[in-house]
Amino acid sequence: MSQPREVIPGATYMITRRVLRRHLLFRPDATITQLLVYALAVSARRYSIEVHALCAMSSHLHLVVTDTKGVLPRFLQFFHRIVALGTKVLRKWEGPVWDHEATSVVRLLTRAAVVEKTAYVLANPVAAGLVPHASEWPGAKVDVGELGRGVLHAARPSAYLDPDNPQWPKSVTLSLALPPVYEQAGAESFRCEVAAELGRLEAQIHAEARRQGLRFVGVKRVSAISPYERATSSEALRDRNPTFAVGRQQGRAWRIAAAAVRTFRTSYRAALERWRAGVRTAVFPAGTWWMCTFHSASVNDVVLTT
Template sequence: MSQPRSIVPGATYLLTRRALRRHLLFRPDAAINQLVLYTLAVSARRFGIQVHALCMMSTHLHLVVTDTLGVLPKFLQFFHRLIALGTKVLRAWEGSVWDNAPTSVVHLLTPAAVVEKIAYTMANPVAAGLVKRAHDWPGAKVLVDELGGALSARRPEAYFDATNPQWPNEAELALSLPPYVAQDAADDFRQKVRTELERHEADARTEVERQGFGVLGAERASAASPYDRATSDEPLRDRNPTFAVGRGQPGAWQRAAAAVRAFRAAYREALAQWRIGVRTVVFPTGTWCMRVLHAVCVDDVAQVGDVAPMM
């Protein structure tokens, strides 16, 4: 059984979802890029999701977003379903598209964590030894200079019904700055991300050289068969963190961990009461599934530590 997770409006996350058995189903090409950008634009608008960063790798997807309305699970269900259905058509694929593991959802609790995870998302193709620099990756992505801007995509011909009004001819994907970044501080924020990205790229290139591997290159990455599987080593059952606070944040990790433990303890206590028939029990702030499926009472006053502030 998975651990309960607090879902609250205004939280910023790093999201990661992987393709089934590391198949290269999202190998970068024009059709997949169009599908990803269009479905993300439509889904984000529908659920009030602010998108900050994106990188679609051949085997997985990274997003950094802010959930303004506190409806992240609904967004993920809708968005991932559209990606899967469109991919099935484009790749003539039978069966599941996504891996059975749940989406990795990492709550970013400080500005440092947001900067680091946006840069991490951008640098992913470099860390994988696919290209030398992030801007060389041919897949759907957001670059530093695009932060705070917008991307657009026309409706894919595959899967989407042109007569259905919920699928516009063209959809714009706004690339919002994180909520804590004022418009007059946008350039400073981009520079912080650029500096962090350069650090990630340098470390990644050093590691690729240390292992004695060559860089695959954008052309060869685009020519790979989507039915092949990644063969690089990947640890099984690796850590799946719940939150991130970034480097140089003394005490922030301990406070965040304490808040997570407190939420889980309160949730389990309330659930135990619910199971024995106490329908007046109040679940802690951030309870999602029980509220949506069973209309339980939820504390609407955030307790200290429920959501760590951006510091």
């Protein structure tokens, strides 16, 4: 049984979803980029999700978003479904698109975590040895200079989506929002801090590449590879699925967050045991989503601070 997860209005997350068996179905080209941006814009508007960063790798997708209304599971279900069905049509792909593992959803609790994970998302093509600099990645992405102020545009893909259905407009725009933790500091501060962290990551990756005598694949080869191939690079087994991040050297924040997660899970399990015993007055902790949405269970309106 998976662990219960809090869904809190206003929380910021890094989200990662992987393609089945690391197939390169999202290999960057105009049609797949159009689908991804369009689906993201429509889904974000539908569920009031604020998008901060995006990077579509050939075998997986990264997002940094804020869930303003506490409906993240609805957004993910809708967005991932549209991407999967559109990809199946565009790639003439039979069978599942997404990996069987659950989507990775990491709540970003501090400014440091938002900066580090945003830079991590942008640096992904460099870390994978594909391009020397994040700005060179040809797939769907957000550049540092666009953070908090850029606008993504996409016309409705001709594949899969019904042009006569009003939920699929002819074209959409997606304004990139500033993360809530930076509302006081401002967009320029956010961009500068992410740029510095991205520069640190790129320098670290370049140094390691030189040490090992490795070269970057380059845009031309990345764009020419078959989307039906699979990534062959080694990958560590994903034995952990973190639920939150606080950033480097944030020991006190980590301990507070970990204690809050333990408290939530303990309260949730206690309420669930009462519910299973037939006690329909059981009160679940704030952040409970599934039981509230599908069973109308009572939920405490006091949110645990993290």
